[in-house]
Amino acid sequence: MSRKILFVVNNPAFFLSHRLPVALRAKEEGYEVAVATMQGEAVAQIVAHGLTHFVIPMSRSGMNPLAELRTIYALYRLYRKYRPDLVHLVTIKPVLYGGIAARLAKVKAVVYAISGLGFIFTRERKGIDWVKEITQVLYRLALGHQHSRVIIQNDNDRQILLDIGAMQASQAVKIRGSGVDVAAFTTQPEPEKPVLVTMAARLLKDKGVIEFVEAARISARNGSDIRWQLAGTPDPGNPASVTPEEVKSWGSEVTVLGEVKDIASLYARSHIVALPSYREGLPKSLVEAAACGRAVVTTDVPGCRDAIEIGKSGLLVPVKDAQKLYEAVARLAADDNLRLSMGNEGRILALEAFDIRKVVDMHLAIYEELLA
Numbered sequence: 491m492s493r494k495i496l497f498v499v500n501n502p503a504f505f506l507s508h509r510l511p512v513a514l515r516a517k518e519e520g521y522e523v524a525v526a527t528m529q530g531e532a533v534a535q536i537v538a539h540g541l542t543h544f545v546i547p548m549s550r551s552g553m554n555p556l557a558e559l560r561t562i563y564a565l566y567r568l569y570r571k572y573r574p575d576l577v578h579l580v581t582i583k584p585v586l587y588g589g590i591a592a593r594l595a596k597v598k599a600v601v602y603a604i605s606g607l608g609f610i611f612t613r614e615r616k617g618i619d620w621v622k623e624i625t626q627v628l629y630r631l632a633l634g635h636q637h638s639r640v641i642i643q644n645d646n647d648r649q650i651l652l653d654i655g656a657m658q659a660s661q662a663v664k665i666r667g668s669g670v671d672v673a674a675f676t677t678q679p680e681p682e683k684p685v686l687v688t689m690a691a692r693l694l695k696d697k698g699v700i701e702f703v704e705a706a707r708i709s710a711r712n713g714s715d716i717r718w719q720l721a722g723t724p725d726p727g728n729p730a731s732v733t734p735e736e737v738k739s740w741g742s743e744v745t746v747l748g749e750v751k752d753i754a755s756l757y758a759r760s761h762i763v764a765l766p767s768y769r770e771g772l773p774k775s776l777v778e779a780a781a782c783g784r785a786v787v788t789t790d791v792p793g794c795r796d797a798i799e800i801g802k803s804g805l806l807v808p809v810k811d812a813q814k815l816y817e818a819v820a821r822l823a824a825d826d827n828l829r830l831s832m833g834n835e836g837r838i839l840a841l842e843a844f845d846i847r848k849v850v851d852m853h854l855a856i857y858e859e860l861l862a
Contacts, residue, residue: 492522493861496574498565498584499525500548502532508605508668508774509580511846512853513541519854526568544568548583549727562587569595575861581605586625589632599860600638601853606771606793607647629656639663639856643772646792663856666796667772669849670781670840677783677837678758680830683715685823687787688760690721690753690775691767693737693746694730698766698789704812705766705819706744712816716823718743719760721750757782761829762822766807766815770794776804777844780836785829787818803836 495516499505505513505525517523517540524542527533536543546568548561565588569577576599579588585602592600633640633656640661642648648664651657691697699720706718725731737746750756753775757763763779763786770793777797779786786804788794798804805822807814822829 492520493576494522494524494572494574495857496569496572496577497523497525497580498546498577498588499527499580500583501581502527502530502536502543504581506532506535509578509603510539511669511671512578512850514539515850515854516857517541521857524572524574526565544572548587558587562591565591566595569597575599576601576857579603582607586628586632589635590628593631593635597635598637600635601856601860602633602638602640604640604642604647604651604771606643606769607650626654626656629654633657633661637860639860641665641853641856643667644792644796647771663852665849665852666843667777667849668774669846670774670777670844671846672781672840672844675754675757675778675781675840677833680761681759683761684717685715685761686717686719686759687762687764687819687823688719688721688756689764689766690750690756690778691765691773692725692728693720693722693732694725694728695732696730696768698768698809698815699732701766701810701812701815702764703740703744705816707741708812708816709820710743712820714820714823716819717745719745719747721747721753721756723749753778754782757784760784762787762819764788764815764819765794766809766812767791767794768809770797772797777840780844781840783833783837785822785832786836787815787822799835799839803832803839805832 497509497513505527513523525536526544526546528548529545533543546564569591577592577597578601579585580603638661640657641663643666648662689702693699709716724734757779763784765773765775765788767789769791772793776786786798788804789809790806791809795806800806805818807818
């Protein structure tokens with residue numbers, strides 16, 4: 491009988507973009523693979539890949555205690571019914587709720603994928619931060635499985651989890667992001683000028699979209715011919731999302747493309763890639779920029795600084811600082827040699843650290859170790 495792996499991810503589209511290659515490789519290696527997500531349009535694509543799919547009741551950002559308990563119970567029942575040999579939990583709620591349910595259901599092995607811990611652990615509040623305290627307890631409960639591995643994407647997240655007593659050092663495995671197909675994302679010659687800087691992300695305030703727009707306005711006020719464009723849409727299910735009305739108010743300084751599926755072509759038409767995010771696990775957009783040989787400007791925060799070779803493949807700027815963002819972009823725009831050199835270094839980094847084949851191999855090795 492084939493050994494069973496069950497992926498638990500909140501958003502089916504996120505599973506397709508970040509974990510599908512791992513699931514398909516596991517299936518090729520003889521595992522029976524199933525996926526549990528919320529309902530969504532991308533479910534049909536998951537099934538089309540020959541993967542069993544289960545719908546779980548889970549809200550992406552809801553905090554209703556009864557609804558959250560229903561999610562834990564639904565996962566517990568699914569584990570007891572499907573009886574996976576290993577569950578692979580991806581993103582915060584699946585990690586927390588799926589991890590607790592896995593311990594209750596006595597699942598044999600668990601892989602926790604920490605895609606970024608968020609601001610709860612770094613924000614400063616006067617008095618007791620009850621949300622932070624409760625979250626720490628949940629992480630301790632969720633990550634306490636005796637036969638498990640915790641995949642972290644940056645050293646900051648690893649240290650936080652160790653400091654709060656949520657995991658043992660022996661559980662941690664560092665994998666820098668979800669990988670990129672370096673055969674599909676290739677270095678292309680730069681397009682003709684003027685220089686075009688691109689930010690590809692959901693239009694969330696904590697992705698730094700407001701700072702990007704303000705940097706574009708500073709650029710225009712300075713008479714620069716640098717062009718600025720955003721590839722992404724608002725995300726109504728996320729409390730940090732900008733509104734459609736805000737997007738309409740941004741004016742002509744920045745071009746908003748909406749959702750773009752062909753990121754490789756988008757970057758081929760760009761000179762610079764920017765992501766002024768407030769915090770990340772390890773951003774896929776910067777991994778793809780590296781593979782495409784494009785210089786990067788990003789923020790000096792966990793996850794973002796881990797996605798570049800600092801000063802070699804990209805520049806770091808302070809978080810929430812539109813002026814410094816503009817200055818870094820302008821520096822790269824004015825120096826062709828520096829920009830091209832950083833792009834070349836990014837491509838080398840992608841081949842060495844981000845190649846999807848290496849990332850998939852590391853995941854399969856974890857599965858084999860836990861199920862040996």
